[in-house]
Amino acid sequence: MRECQIVSRKFHIENACTLRVAKEHGAYNSLVKLKEYDPQHITQIIKESMLRGKGGGGAPAGMKWELMPLDDKKPNFLVVNCDESEPGTFKDRQIISKDPHLLIEGIILTCYAIKAKAAYIYIRGEYKEYQEILQNAIDEAYSAGLLKECDITIHRGAGAYICGEKSALLESMEGKRGHPRLKPKQKEPEWFFGNATLVNNVETIATVPFIVKNGADAYRAYGTEKSPGTLLFAMSGHINRPGVYEAEFGTNMLEYINHYGGGIKNGKKLKALIPGGVSCGVLTAKECEGLTLDYEALRSAGSSLGTGGMIVMDEDTNMLEALKNILEFYHEESCGQCTPCREGSGWSDKIVGRILEGNGTKEDLDKLFELADIMNGKTICVFAPSISTVLVSFISKFRDEFEAVVS
Amino acid sequence: MSFKFTEDNLLEIERLKKRYPAPQALCLPSLWMAQYQEGYISLEAIDAISQVTTIPAMEIYRVATFYTMFHLEKSDKIEVDVCKTLSCKLCGSDEILKHLESKSDIKINHVECLGSCGTAPVMQINDKNYENLTNTKVDAILKEL
Numbered sequence: 007m008r009e010c011q012i013v014s015r016k017f018h019i020e021n022a023c024t025l026r027v028a029k030e031h032g033a034y035n036s037l038v039k040l041k042e043y044d045p046q047h048i049t050q051i052i053k054e055s056m057l058r059g060k061g062g063g064g065a066p067a068g069m070k071w072e073l074m075p076l077d078d079k080k081p082n083f084l085v086v087n088c089d090e091s092e093p094g095t096f097k098d099r100q101i102i103s104k105d106p107h108l109l110i111e112g113i114i115l116t117c118y119a120i121k122a123k124a125a126y127i128y129i130r131g132e133y134k135e136y137q138e139i140l141q142n143a144i145d146e147a148y149s150a151g152l153l154k155e156c157d158i159t160i161h162r163g164a165g166a167y168i169c170g171e172k173s174a175l176l177e178s179m180e181g182k183r184g185h186p187r188l189k190p191k192q193k194e195p196e197w198f199f200g201n202a203t204l205v206n207n208v209e210t211i212a213t214v215p216f217i218v219k220n221g222a223d224a225y226r227a228y229g230t231e232k233s234p235g236t237l238l239f240a241m242s243g244h245i246n247r248p249g250v251y252e253a254e255f256g257t258n259m260l261e262y263i264n265h266y267g268g269g270i271k272n273g274k275k276l277k278a279l280i281p282g283g284v285s286c287g288v289l290t291a292k293e294c295e296g297l298t299l300d301y302e303a304l305r306s307a308g309s310s311l312g313t314g315g316m317i318v319m320d321e322d323t324n325m326l327e328a329l330k331n332i333l334e335f336y337h338e339e340s341c342g343q344c345t346p347c348r349e350g351s352g353w354s355d356k357i358v359g360r361i362l363e364g365n366g367t368k369e370d371l372d373k374l375f376e377l378a379d380i381m382n383g384k385t386i387c388v389f390a391p392s393i394s395t396v397l398v399s400f401i402s403k404f405r406d407e408f409e410a411v412v413s
Numbered sequence: 414m415s416f417k418f419t420e421d422n423l424l425e426i427e428r429l430k431k432r433y434p435a436p437q438a439l440c441l442p443s444l445w446m447a448q449y450q451e452g453y454i455s456l457e458a459i460d461a462i463s464q465v466t467t468i469p470a471m472e473i474y475r476v477a478t479f480y481t482m483f484h485l486e487k488s489d490k491i492e493v494d495v496c497k498t499l500s501c502k503l504c505g506s507d508e509i510l511k512h513l514e515s516k517s518d519i520k521i522n523h524v525e526c527l528g529s530c531g532t533a534p535v536m537q538i539n540d541k542n543y544e545n546l547t548n549t550k551v552d553a554i555l556k557e558l
């Protein structure tokens with residue numbers, strides 16, 4: 007397995023979170039390119055690199071950058087998404103606590119490319135410890151005169167999963183409840199108080215310095231043709247060495263788990279795996295065989311790559327309990343705007359709870375499929391469709407276990 | 414009872430106002446300041462935040478209740494947030510919760526994923542994460558507080 011260190015290069019260097027050590031290891035070197043390239047050129051390099059957003063959706067970053075108007079009529083903004091609330095995901099915190107200057111460097115480059123004079127980092131409220139490390143790094147960057155062209159302000163969330171959705175995040179920053187906005191029909195930027203705004207994930211922005219410095223081809227030398235580059239994949243659950251390890255797209259999933267994760271805990275067998283945060287469909291151990299870690303492979307396996315945060319479950323896992331656990335999460339975190347989601351998240355949680363207690367019937371299983379259908383494609387954001395995916399994948403793949411407990 | 418932001422917080426509010434295109438953006442930052450200042454968010458604090466942000470007080474209240482980390486009531490007990498989401502559950506959070514429930518002087522909140530799934534099970538007290546928990550570790554942590 008090829009070692010990849012595009013984003014994680016300084017993770018194991020002691021005190022790399024300080025400007026002095028980071029600079030000793032090449033931090034801010036890419037900024038020399040700003041003298042050579044105009045903003046459009048930087049966007050062009052990002053586009054050619056085919057960098058895909060690392061917050062879960064995998065949208066091509068360059069195409070989003072191109073939507074930003076560069077006519078100076080109104081200010082543009084950059085918002086870095088550090089809400090990281092998708093269960094199973096803990097990669098962005100590695101960047102902001104181990105190599106915050108890499109993120110700041112990426113922000114400077116991105117702001118130049120989209121002509122933004124201000125950037126905000128929206129960070130989940132639970133990350134106060136890491137927020138402080140990041141703030142120290144920002145203060146250092148200010149003192150060193152690195153932030154003359156753009157301001158960076160950390161904006162702290164306060165415990166709402168849905169604020170990770172980009173439009174909900176902007177509503178939240180505007181001082182409102184974190185309710186996702188209706189999607190526009192045509193492609194356009196996001197809007198912050200009516201000003202064009204780019205929202206990208208922490209890891210996406212932290213990848214920008216490598217690409218600007220080494221060129222698009224250097225990035226595309228990793229990964230597959232359609233999913234180029236690397237990702238900070240992560241593992242948690244029943245695994246010997248859980249953690250975050252960077253790997254290139256197209257890496258064999260089980261090899262990754264065995265190589266970095268040291269295999270399943272207590273010598274047990276793999277039963278199921280959720281590939282990229284709980285919102286992705288569950289996979290059986292059999293389905294994982296030969297599967298590679300890239301957007302296309304996981305899509306054709308009927309799941310999705312999501313954030314790359316894999317949750318590993320061993321042979322003793324009770325799939326009903328696991329499903330109930332995920333549904334509780336959704337039930338609690340639905341923002342409540344759409345009826346199918348508000349009601350569907352509650353009812354599916356309740357019904358699976360009933361089945362788990364031994365009071366379920368066969369009709370309950372049908373009802374769950376019905377609810378999954380109602381929640382799919384009829385809501386403002388993809389939160390509710392994710393519940394459908396989870397319900398359908400768990401029940402259809404582990405049907406025996408569900409049927410064994412219903413009467 | 415009335416509420417006044419401290420001098421430091423007022424300075425911070427003025428600094429932040431220059432950072433955003435509209436004062437409404439100061440809603441979450443000032444809710445945080447008020448909560449750290451008083452330990453919770455009082456109705457008087459909401460009035461003060463309304464002045465800072467130009468958002469109606471009723472709306473601030475609506476916003477504050479949307480976010481689980483804002484407390485609108487005073488609590489004398491130590492708040493212990495224990496993650497109960499999937500990775501933590503797979504790694505034994507149920508046992509940690511059961512162990513904690515036997516303690517009297519703390520308030521346990523069952524919270525969703527804290528972003529420490531790789532070091533599960535996890536709890537958070539006063540903004541600090543405690544990871545790879547065992548019952549013995551929990552006892553030691555609570556004793557330290």
Ligand SMILES: Cc1cc2nc3c(=O)[nH]c(=O)nc-3n(C[C@H](O)[C@H](O)[C@H](O)COP(=O)(O)O)c2cc1C
Pocket residue numbers: 058059060061062063064065067087088089090091092167168169170171172173205206207208210211387388389
């Ligand atoms: C329910 C929901 C939750 C999300 N949570 C996050 C999150 O915590 N962090 C993140 O970067 N993106 C999250 N996203 C994706 C964002 O909406 C957005 O696409 C992303 O931040 C864009 O950045 P990227 O293209 O660099 O990935 C979420 C999306 C949805 C629908």
Ligand code: SF4
Pocket residue numbers: 168185186339340341342343344345347348385386387388389390391
């Ligand atoms: S689908 Fe759910 S989370 Fe998304 S906007 Fe509708 S109610 Fe809110």
Ligand code: FES
Pocket residue numbers: 093094095496497498499500501502525526527528529530531533535
């Ligand atoms: S599941 Fe507990 S920290 Fe993520």
